[in-house]
Amino acid sequence: MFNIISDFKKSNILVIGDIILDQYWHITDKKNFFEKSAPIVNVKNVENRAGGAANVAKNISKIGGNAHLIGVIGNDTEGKIIKNLLKETNLKHNLIINYNSKTIKKIRIISKKNQLLRLDLEKKYFIEKKEEMLELISRIIKNYNVVIISDYNKGTLVSTESIIKIAKKLSIPVIIDPKKENISKYFGATLLTPNFEEFQSMVGRCENKIEIIKKGKLLISKLKLSALLITQSEFGMTLIENNKNSIHFQSLSKNANDPTGAGDTVISLISLMLSLGKTFEIACWYANIAAGIVVEKIGTSTVSIEEMLKKIKFFQDCKITTTIK
Numbered sequence: 001m002f003n004i005i006s007d008f009k010k011s012n013i014l015v016i017g018d019i020i021l022d023q024y025w026h027i028t029d030k031k032n033f034f035e036k037s038a039p040i041v042n043v044k045n046v047e048n049r050a051g052g053a054a055n056v057a058k059n060i061s062k063i064g065g066n067a068h069l070i071g072v073i074g075n076d077t078e079g080k081i082i083k084n085l086l087k088e089t090n091l092k093h094n095l096i097i098n099y100n101s102k103t104i105k106k107i108r109i110i111s112k113k114n115q116l117l118r119l120d121l122e123k124k125y126f127i128e129k130k131e132e133m134l135e136l137i138s139r140i141i142k143n144y145n146v147v148i149i150s151d152y153n154k155g156t157l158v159s160t161e162s163i164i165k166i167a168k169k170l171s172i173p174v175i176i177d178p179k180k181e182n183i184s185k186y187f188g189a190t191l192l193t194p195n196f197e198e199f200q201s202m203v204g205r206c207e208n209k210i211e212i213i214k215k216g217k218l219l220i221s222k223l224k225l226s227a228l229l230i231t232q233s234e235f236g237m238t239l240i241e242n243n244k245n246s247i248h249f250q251s252l253s254k255n256a257n258d259p260t261g262a263g264d265t266v267i268s269l270i271s272l273m274l275s276l277g278k279t280f281e282i283a284c285w286y287a288n289i290a291a292g293i294v295v296e297k298i299g300t301s302t303v304s305i306e307e308m309l310k311k312i313k314f315f316q317d318c319k320i321t322t323t324i325k
Contacts, residue, residue, distance in 0.1 A: 004276065004286075005305055008064040011275035012143060015060070016133075017053030017150030017157060017177075018125075019071035019095070021078045021105045022300050024049070029111045041111075050085040051106065051300045052264075053150035056177075059268035059290075061091040062302040065275075068092040068144065070136065072125045072156045078103035096133055101125045104154050113298055124155035134159045138166055146173050146271045149189075150264070153179040160185040173226075173274050177267045187223050191280065193267050196232045209238075209248070216240040227280045229270070231263060231291075239284050247281055252292030252315065265294045265303060289315060 024047040034040060050058060053071050060067035069086070073079035073095050082103060086093050107119040127133070133156075141147065147167045151157050160176075165188070167174045173190040180201035186192060200206055203215040216228050220242055231237040236250040266287045273283035289311045293303045 004273075004278075005064065005308060007276055008060075008272050009066070011060070011065040011145065011272050013060055013065060013067050013146045013148060013271050013275060014070070014137070014141060014144040015053050015057040015067050015148045015150060016070045016137065016163065017056070017148070018104070018152035018154035019050070019054045019069075019073055019082060019156070020052035020122075020152065020154070021082055021103055022049040022051035022055075023047070023105060023107045024110050024299055025107060026110050027116075048081050048085060049300050050082055052104075052152050052154070053148075053156075054082065054086065055264045055300045055302070056148055056150045056268050057091050057093070058089060059265050059302045060272060061089050063269075063272070063290075063305055063308065065268075065272050066091075068094075068140070070094045070096075070133065072096045072098050072101070072127065072133075074101050074103040074125075075099045076102050078105050094136060098125055098127065100128065101155075108299065110298065115298075122154065124153075127155060127158050130158045134162055137163055141166055141172065142170055144172065146175060146275045148267055148271050149174060149176040150267070151177060151179050153181055157185075161187065164188045173271075175267055175271050175274070177263055183223065186225075188225075189223065190226045190274075191229060191270065192219075192223070192225060193229045193231060193263065193270070195263065196230055196235075199230045212238060213240060213246045216246070217242060229266070229280075229284060231266060233262075237266070237284065237288060237291075239280055241280060247284070249284060249288040252289060252311070253295045262291045262295050264300065265290045286312075 026044045027041040057067040057069040073082050075097050104122040108115050109117040164174050168188055175191045176186055176189045177193050178186055180198045183202050203219055206212045220228050228240045234251050239247045269287035269290045270283040273286055290303045293307050294301050
């Protein structure tokens with residue numbers, strides 16, 4: 001098990017997608033003072049984290065892999081914060097500055113370990129020079145053995161179809177964390193990892209596991225995918241492949257605090273494993289363990305090698321999967 005994780009240093013993964021600045025405003029829980037009927041609280045500190053596709057890249061880097069991040073930021077204070085945050089990591093990055101857009105920001109109000117409110121300050125990125133990003137990707141993609149497309153539907157990914165075609169010509173797997181809008185743009189991808197709500201928006205309501213598998217295989221056929229992984233929060237996740245029995249991985253977290261960013265961790269671990277030539281089943285087994293770690297943290301977070309090894313040792317002899325025919 002340790003040998004696999006130590007081999008992550010051999011991986012080279014290209015991460016393309018929407019970059020978001022996640023801010024956490026930690027407040028006091030005292031409510032002794034009021035302005036009219038509204039309680040007054042003090043902001044103890046403001047914490048900045050690089051979210052969206054940047055969090056995917058951070059997850060890869062944190063556990064020993066090599067990631068290269070490509071995305072868009074605005075020419076503003078938030079964009080400068082993102083730049084500074086990425087300087088603190090050891091991952092490569094190309095940030096395309098969009099002078100006509102503001103960096104997308106999400107503010108979470110936190111009291112102790114509880115999120116009270118989220119404020120979204122966002123307007124989709126308007127990409128004027130669409131060719132610039134595609135030219136960059138075309139030039140460097142051959143140096144990577146897996147491509148991740150992290151789609152938060154914020155306007156960065158204007159050439160998803162072209163990226164998939166370029167990667168397929170070079171036999172490079174493309175792993176996508178999708179959004180429900182215009183799913184035809186994911187045609188030909190290797191693996192999609194929608195959550196259950198996104199999956200149902202793509203295929204219609206599913207009443208039971210049999211319907212999930214049936215509609216999942218139809219989606220695989222429609223989009224010419226190799227596999228589909230449906231994440232279901234506290235209910236685990238389900239791997240579907242054509243001509244194979246589907247596999248359900250039960251959730252491993254007993255104290256889930258926050259699912260924010262768990263999908264980023266899942267797609268990161270899967271890509272690392274696939275970069276080493278592992279199967280979808282093995283990749284998802286590791287990703288499920290990592291997700292169980294990250295949901296016990298607050299906000300967009302990463303997992304460390306030490307955390308993974310500790311959990312792997314605990315779960316390696318446990319039955320955490322179920323075959324669904």
